[in-house]
Amino acid sequence: MQASTRHTWLTPVLAYLAAALILAFLSHSLPRMLPGDFVTAMYGASDVTLTAEQAADLRALYQDNSGFTAFLGRVFCLDWGYSYAFQAPVAALFFDALPWTLVLMGTAHVLSSILGFVLGVEAAWRRGTRTEKAGVGLMTVLEGIPELCSGVLLLLVFALNLGWFPAAGAQTAYADHTFVQQVADRLHHLALPLTTLVLAYFPGNFLLARAGMVMVMKSPFVLTARAKGLPPLRVRYAHAARNALLPLVTRFGLRFAFMITGALVVETLFSYPGLGTLLFNAIAMRDLPLIQGIVLAASIMVLGINLALEFVYILLDPRVAHAS
């Protein structure tokens, strides 16, 4: 019994460790394949005209010829390196940007998951009604609108024309605010990028929850629960919806894991500080240490969340453990 339990967690953990090693290798080698280097990127549009000697000196200064093993060694020692373009430690840049992305993406995911789940379950329950049909139609259309498009529309209407929300940033720079005012100011700045993301994620969650729920509602145990005369709310959420939750949790996990790339478009559009903006600038500037750091952290995050999901599945649905 004990051996079997160990097998249950040891095999995926080992597999994930191997995957982490491969990802570390990719995060080291892929950015190096980008054409161009930091000196070209930084000085290409500069007002400084370099002589050939100056350019050669700078290239020598910003060249990192260390191999993969040296890189791996540094990663294990939690040495993320030093950003060429931002002249700061990569770890400091990463952890300064992370909270902003977490606030934006985390809130967007949680909000869109809860909304999608509840409305999806309710829609499935009301299957065949006009409201359900209209809801599914609307969500299918919304699902097809990219974040860039909805973001620009929101900016045009609510920032440019109505002037209700600021067009850029995460807070008013250097305003003499009280604590309450500061919180309100940050929420004020958060509203448009957050709405853009919720509009992008919520329809998918809705459609997924609805489809899962429709399948579950056909199961005999739902009929039994109804036949027993249980209150409809309990049948819906305690019996049926819990079983329709699994694909939604997978989606939540994967979306959350792809937080950095997911944030890239919206953060750039709204000039919101975060990992997406940081990665965008790092690639544009061919800042190898910074790209490596962000790509590796993002990859590890994907792996970590996937690993965590393996265990969450078992908690949510014991059949998964038996299946393995």
Next chain:
Amino acid sequence: MLIAAGILFSAFSGPVWADDRDIRIADGKGDWGYPTPFRHYPRGPGYIRMSWVFDTLVWKDQKGYVPGLATHWAYDPQHLAFTFHLDPAALWHDGTPVTAHDVVFTLAYFQQHPYQWISIDAVDRAKAVDDHTVTIYLSKPYAPFLSDIGGTMPVIPKHVWEKITEPESCIDSACMVGSGPYVFKDFDKTQGTYLYEAFEHYYQGRPKKQRLIYVRTSKALMSLVTGQADLANIQPDMAGSLEKKGLTVIENERGWNKKLMINHTRPPFDDRRFRQALAYAIDPQEIIDKSHRGFGTPASYGLLSIDHEMYNPDTPDYPYNPEKARQIITDLGWTPGPDGMFHKDGQPLALELIASNLTVAGESVSDRDGEIIARQLTDIGIKVTLVNQEQTTTDSRVKKRDFDLAVSGHGGISGDPKILNEMTSSVYGGGSVNSARYDTCPELNALMDAQMTEMDPEKRKRLVFDIQAVYARELPAISLYYPVTLAGYNPDKGIKWFYTRGGISKGVPIPQNKLALIR
């Protein structure tokens, strides 16, 4: 939900950015490094961030050079020496007077720790004649001295920097002690924001605004309209709507050119006549009309801006003439095939054209220039493969000379004519991706060397005229057009922003001249 949130948060947070003591400047990128000579990023916006804190000996306004730390200056040709008389009222931000010894120290410090924006190779020595007079002796005549050393070199305080051995790593408040109109207060790397406060004892008078703030925004127009920013670079098509909303729009002189880089080291581009045929085949006006909705002016083929005081109006011209282009290519031995395309020895005349979004004044601008040029060249019988690549990839290929033609561009063409040398010769600009590195014309090389050492402005002007004429004949690269560069600002703030003649310092085409907040 969104409406309720908007009203609620606006009520709580209030229109704080409307504070009249502040001036807010929008920037698309945000982070341009710490405002010290060694920590600002090597592009125009980085230099501007530093220029609020550190003053130079001379400065520029709309018309040309004006006093900076030096109230007046003179050149002594006999001794190859410039003498600057410093303003006795000038103080460092810590209250210490600015003296001639600081200038002498600055030059010595930059000799030991080079500052990329200036070249002090021509400086022999500097001597403090008295506390407020400094003489800088040159080892050889150096015509761009006033632009390079006088108008670009930030003077640093001796009493602070003599203790600093690693200037690249210094971000202490000590390294931010300057003599400029604003004192550096904060820089938030993540938010891309800067805060400066007025220096009460500034020698040219107290600045008009107490606080100067930079905010990051990728939507300059919206930030201007919503009042989040008081000054921003704008696209030409935004001008009308901004003016209707009561904002003031200003236009820069033509100091930035879109340019077609030519790989003149490989055939057929190594033949001057073929490059001239390309010039006849390309119609810059069509590019301006179709790709930029008419916002631009065809460029001089001599590289220097037509607004430059040393612009040669007799520079050879290549008015759009596809027939003439075809004739030249035919004379070079190519024959048109049945498909209308040129062939030689059974091979078609084919080339690759690289296009990319370019960065102008720190902002990336997209256009369709590549498509139009490709079509114009196809029209005369050249088979063109158009490749759209990201700018650094293009720059990297141009640098390695792994290309045929590439659409590129750069500024500085209304600043010191040294730009002609830098953008032409590998001796002066070998490390630049925008330099044609065209060294095979002895006549051009001799003229370029001569203009660098000619201290008589009139004689230098004649040399610069000749360089433009030869450059336009040789066409190491083809200048296409000058895009319209605009900025918008809120006049209610009481600041009249302006573009600087020849660009700030070495030619930075940004209207953030500190004099706007002083005079």
